Amino acid sequence: xxxxxxxxxxxxxxxxPTDPQQRSARILAxxxxxxxxxxxxxxxxxxxxxxxxxxTAGFPCTDVSLAGRLxxxxxxxxxxxxxxxxxxxxxxxxxxxxxxxxxxxLSARGVGRDNPTMDDGPSPGELRALGAVLxxxxxxxxxxxxxxxxxxxxxxxxxxxxxxxxxxxxAA
Numbered sequence: 001x002x003x004x005x006x007x008x009x010x011x012x013x014x015x016x017p018t019d020p021q022q023r024s025a026r027i028l029a030x031x032x033x034x035x036x037x038x039x040x041x042x043x044x045x046x047x048x049x050x051x052x053x054x055x056t057a058g059f060p061c062t063d064v065s066l067a068g069r070l071x072x073x074x075x076x077x078x079x080x081x082x083x084x085x086x087x088x089x090x091x092x093x094x095x096x097x098x099x100x101x102x103x104x105x106l107s108a109r110g111v112g113r114d115n116p117t118m119d120d121g122p123s124p125g126e127l128r129a130l131g132a133v134l135x136x137x138x139x140x141x142x143x144x145x146x147x148x149x150x151x152x153x154x155x156x157x158x159x160x161x162x163x164x165x166x167x168x169x170x171a172a
Contacts, residue, residue: 010050013041041084046091055094057085061101064108064129072108073129079108082133089167090140097137097167103148105130105163130163142167 009032014025025037038044063071063079071077089097108129130146137144144167151160 007054009035010052011036011038013038013044015040041081041088044084044088046088049088049092051092052094054096054098055089055092056098056100057088058100059085061104064104065102066104066107068104070104070108073132079129082136086133086136086140089137089142093169095168097142097144097165099133099165099167101163103161103163105133106148133165137165137167141170143170144168 012028012032012035014028014037015022028035028037038049059081060078062068063077064073071079073079073082075083085099106128134144134146144165146163146165148161148163151158151162
């Protein structure tokens with residue numbers, strides 16, 4: 001992202017880079033050894049974090065992927081980390097947000113910030129995960145657009161579909 005937008009990485013949130021299960025943290029530490037890692041996103045005080053112009057985020061696809069349990073974005077699920085990403089966006093108010101996740105956002109159950117619990121079965125008109133994410137962004141006064149891209153769209157030899165969401169603060 002820094003090459004594309006001409007910016008620089010000023011911090012990131014990823015679990016302990018010394019944990020052998022956390023490959024992402026080790027990769028980030030390797031490429032940006034002097035950039036602060038704020039660690040567990042669920043424990044970050046966003047009021048104490050340096051503001052950024054562009055915030056990029058992904059959150060676990062475990063509960064929204066067709067290969068997963070499809071528990072959705074409910075609190076307590078791995079994919080429920082989305083709510084902490086929304087808190088970061090709400091507090092930091094970046095000029096641009098880029099979010100990436102799997103195609104399963106189109107079909108998995110969604111739970112928005114204003115509806116933290118959901119009955120056992122899907123009800124007519126129930127939000128899907130993408131609808132919950134877009135609704136949460138609207139609630140914190142961010143406009144957004146999304147699109148589905150395949151890895152093959154970028155020249156890879158496979159489909160591997162991903163949803164990308166671009167969001168920006170609503171005009172006053």
